[in-house]
Amino acid sequence: MKRFAVAFTGPSGSGKTTLVEKISKALITQREVAIIKHDPSDKARFDTEGKDSHRFSQTGAEVVVCSPTRTTYFSQRTKELNEIIRMFNHFDILLVEGLKTLPLPRIAIFRNKIEENYLNYSEAIAIDQSININDYNIPQHIDILDLNNTTQIIEWIDQHAKEV
Numbered sequence: 001m002k003r004f005a006v007a008f009t010g011p012s013g014s015g016k017t018t019l020v021e022k023i024s025k026a027l028i029t030q031r032e033v034a035i036i037k038h039d040p041s042d043k044a045r046f047d048t049e050g051k052d053s054h055r056f057s058q059t060g061a062e063v064v065v066c067s068p069t070r071t072t073y074f075s076q077r078t079k080e081l082n083e084i085i086r087m088f089n090h091f092d093i094l095l096v097e098g099l100k101t102l103p104l105p106r107i108a109i110f111r112n113k114i115e116e117n118y119l120n121y122s123e124a125i126a127i128d129q130s131i132n133i134n135d136y137n138i139p140q141h142i143d144i145l146d147l148n149n150t151t152q153i154i155e156w157i158d159q160h161a162k163e164v
Contacts (some may be wrong), residue, residue, distance in 0.1 A: 008020055008096065023095060023154060032091045112131065125142055127146070
């Protein structure tokens, strides 16, 4: 089974989560999709304080919560990409939000302005009409995508995603 991955990056509020959600919803009808989200500020919360799973996760142990509809894994340590990928048994496409240092084909997302420091580790940019591309010196090797054209972005992913 071939499995592929692509990453999305960009400044806070640029629309990364919204785009990953749109891409996932479009792809899930034909493929198995997995998503990894980077939380550099450690602000994501996964359970309600006082509930069993929260109490277990606060012990520092590796915790798995199983129910009839889902399995949730709480880890108290950082994992490398290959280790995370092994946790997903089956997927066709892995969408990674953030983790800009990972060696994956990457789409940088921008609204209102392009932050050029993202261009050093991106193969494409996805922008909307709020950006005048002529105001920027975009390297020729970077593809320019329409942030609001999910079909175009999926075509780019199909051509550039890395086998993992």
